[in-house]
Amino acid sequence: MASSVVPGQPAPSRPAPPGGTAAGDPSPDPDTIGKPRPGRRSPTPRRLSGWQRLVRDRFLLLLGLPGVVVVLLFQYVPLLGNVIAFKDYQPYLTIWEAPWVGFDNFSVIVNGDPAFLNALKNTLVISLVQIVVVFPVPIALALLLNSLLSERLKRISQSILYLPHFMSWVIVVALFQHMLGNAGLYNTFARTHGLPLVEIIGNPDLFLALITSQVIWKDAGWGTIIFLAAISRVDLQLYEAVAVDGGGRLRQLWHVTLPAIRPVIILLFILKLGDVLSVGFEQIFLQQGPVGLDASEVLDTYVYNYGIVGGNWGASAAVGLVKGLIGAILVLGANKVAHLFGERGLYAKW
Amino acid sequence: MVTSTKHRPGPPKLLPGATRAARLRTINGAAPPNLAVRGLKGIVLLIAAALVVAPFLAVISTSLADQEQIAAAGGYVLWPQNPNLDAYRAIFSGGVVTRATLVSVGVTVVGSGLSVLVVALLAYSLSRPGSWGHRPILLLVLFTMLFNAGMIPNYLLIKQLGLIDSYWALILPTLVSAFQVIIVRAFFLEVPQEIVDAARIDGASELQILARIMMPLSKAVLAVVALFNAVSYWSAFFNAVLYINSTDKWPLQLVLRTYVVDNTAIGADLPGEVVPPQQSLQMAILVVSLVPICLVYPFLQRHFAKGIVIGAVKG
Known part of the structure; x- marks a missing residue:
């Protein structure tokens, strides 16, 4: 099977496809090896038929089979499972037995069930606040790190600031509770020393502030990486040019560094906009108990609480489906906008 | 030994920040920031690092601290006095x-x-x-x-x-x-x-x-x-x-x-x-x-x- 490669003929050198791979690689098929110009399709290709290639590659396909099965089973089958959004599913029925009910399950969305509207409102508010408050932090931090003159200090700072990214949300929430909770480290210290107390844990009014600060604590440091990478590619002569023209470090920042990272900022901002319907699910789920659903219910937790806990399978699947569709449209739209800005987006143009 | 290496004459190593600043000045052309700006940056960085390190430190210390110290501190300690592995x-x-x-x-x-x-x-x-x-x-x-x-x-x-x-x-x-x-x-x-x-x-x-x-x-x-x-x-x-x-x-x-x-x-x-x-x-x-x-x-x-x-x- 492997002998179909013509021996003795060096294969054409295959440059790595730029941008990985999105739509397949441009390298020529080995079927054409041995032709005078392997890169071009010759007018009379001595190609193998599909069946011959299938037989030749059967072992190769067998290797890929486990992965393909997992992808099909755990990504595509659940996609089909979304039919229960149009059915009256009950746990004692199979999905196929459940009766069709058309768009009845979507009445939660169309008629505006108060709990659903509350979840939608909270989701959008949290997303908006996180875009406004969280988004600029890594940029500022990256500029600060970049401005450090000592390489060693910069490296140590990065090592410390990246660490929280790798902590699970359970750990982050646990840390916040035990540091800032009512009986936590800070408040016990503050009580005995007459300092003002921090009442942010389990407080519905400050829930937004709490989850925002948790997101900043966890991911602000990690978020600097992409900006630092963009800054590191700036041509140093540009800085010299500013200096020659009499500009100081602020001028260098304003006229060189910031314009250099502007594409990355725009790209990440657009992608963030495409993600407005998803806010930290595990993070919020973990902290709903003491805070109450009014302040903390978001779309994802609504699907869980209303569907899996409350047993409203069809209706919550409908909410999940609409959320998924809008999310996909937003991501695709965001990519479209990114392309309009001349950026690459999540994927290249096909 | 330690003191002799410290005072050994060699390439000008005193004020390491200054020499790096000088090097960067030759790269970037602009004067290094003044002391106030550098101090401010240091403080911001120090606070950020402390916010990350302190919780971990408190967690590890409290897990190692003995009963008396925890009772005295009201629950959590930043540094264990008689570290022990009882909790583990x-x-x-x-x-x-x-x-x-x-x-x-x-x-x-x-x-x-x-x-x-x-x-x-x-x-x-x-x-x-x-x-x-x-x-x-x-x-x-x-x-x-x-x-x-x-x-x-x-x-x-x-x-x-x-x-x-x-x-x-x-x-x-x-x-x-x-x-x-x-x-x-x-x-x-x-x-x-x-x-x-x-x-x-x-x-x-x-x-x-x-x-x-x-x-x-x-x-x-x-x-x-x-x-x-x-x-x-x-x-x-x-x-x-x-x-x-x-x-x-x-x-x-x-x-x-x-x-x-x-x-x-x-x-x-x-x-x-x-x-x-x-x-x-x-x-x-x-x-x-x-x-x-x-x-x-x-x-x-x-x-x-x-x-x-x-x-x-x-x-």
């Missing part, structure tokens, strides 16, 4: 934390090992140019990056497969990530075709090519994928909430949620007479869940930073 002895003398740690280790090891294997096999089968069906299969995998079927259908699938309360429910759904397949495939594609052809001529089978050529040449990226998956299996929380019902199958993150986040009293769930204070036990559980991440963190930091940049630049 208590949680690891059998009972819920011991079991959960074993479950988490098992799921992490099996999950990350299996996933790197399956990802490598799939990536390899998609990396041979002109093979049958590689384009549709690649698109099939890529397309999964665009959508997520949603919580309810995923749950129903696991239920229909009879995987509720099975460890496989924690491992299988996240086994293959399209992004990782793409990354590994890109590395396989960069292996010169000549090497592969030479092996073929020598009679190597596909599996031998993969095992003897591709995988050794891509060791670094496979290690990164394995580490990445190990961290996410170790940290995975919500799948366990959904799919694991019996408490004796809980992974560590669920134990952490119950006893450390929700503050359920843990004494009754540990064997023997539990002496250490509640806070020590809680912080010890937290430390147990932190340690593996901190152990691999140096590798993560080096490779992830690179990987994320490659991902951003190459797409």
Whole structure:
């Protein structure tokens, strides 16, 4: 099977496809090896038929089979499972037995069930606040790190600031509770020393502030990486040019560094906009108990609480489906906008 | 000895900041910032670092502190006076934390090992140019990056497969990530075709090519994928909430949620007479869940930073 490669003929050198791979690689098929110009399709290709290639590659396909099965089973089958959004599913029925009910399950969305509207409102508010408050932090931090003159200090700072990214949300929430909770480290210290107390844990009014600060604590440091990478590619002569023209470090920042990272900022901002319907699910789920659903219910937790806990399978699947569709449209739209800005987006143009 | 090296004359090493500033000045051309600006930066950086380090320090110290010190401090300490391992002895003398740690280790090891294997096999089968069906299969995998079927259908699938309360429910759904397949495939594609052809001529089978050529040449990226998956299996929380019902199958993150986040009293769930204070036990559980991440963190930091940049630049 492997002998179909013509021996003795060096294969054409295959440059790595730029941008990985999105739509397949441009390298020529080995079927054409041995032709005078392997890169071009010759007018009379001595190609193998599909069946011959299938037989030749059967072992190769067998290797890929486990992965393909997992992808099909755990990504595509659940996609089909979304039919229960149009059915009256009950746990004692199979999905196929459940009766069709058309768009009845979507009445939660169309008629505006108060709990659903509350979840939608909270989701959008949290997303908006996180875009406004969280988004600029890594940029500022990256500029600060970049401005450090000592390489060693910069490296140590990065090592410390990246660490929280790798902590699970359970750990982050646990840390916040035990540091800032009512009986936590800070408040016990503050009580005995007459300092003002921090009442942010389990407080519905400050829930937004709490989850925002948790997101900043966890991911602000990690978020600097992409900006630092963009800054590191700036041509140093540009800085010299500013200096020659009499500009100081602020001028260098304003006229060189910031314009250099502007594409990355725009790209990440657009992608963030495409993600407005998803806010930290595990993070919020973990902290709903003491805070109450009014302040903390978001779309994802609504699907869980209303569907899996409350047993409203069809209706919550409908909410999940609409959320998924809008999310996909937003991501695709965001990519479209990114392309309009001349950026690459999540994927290249096909 | 120490003092002599300190006073040894040599290249002007006094005021290291100044010399670096001077070097940077020659690069950037602009004068270094004045003392006030540098001081301000230092303070901001120090606060940021303290906000990250202090909680970890308090957690580790409290887990090691003895009863008197914790009682005196009102719950938490920043530095243990008579450090002891009583809390660790208590949680690891059998009972819920011991079991959960074993479950988490098992799921992490099996999950990350299996996933790197399956990802490598799939990536390899998609990396041979002109093979049958590689384009549709690649698109099939890529397309999964665009959508997520949603919580309810995923749950129903696991239920229909009879995987509720099975460890496989924690491992299988996240086994293959399209992004990782793409990354590994890109590395396989960069292996010169000549090497592969030479092996073929020598009679190597596909599996031998993969095992003897591709995988050794891509060791670094496979290690990164394995580490990445190990961290996410170790940290995975919500799948366990959904799919694991019996408490004796809980992974560590669920134990952490119950006893450390929700503050359920843990004494009754540990064997023997539990002496250490509640806070020590809680912080010890937290430390147990932190340690593996901190152990691999140096590798993560080096490779992830690179990987994320490659991902951003190459797409």
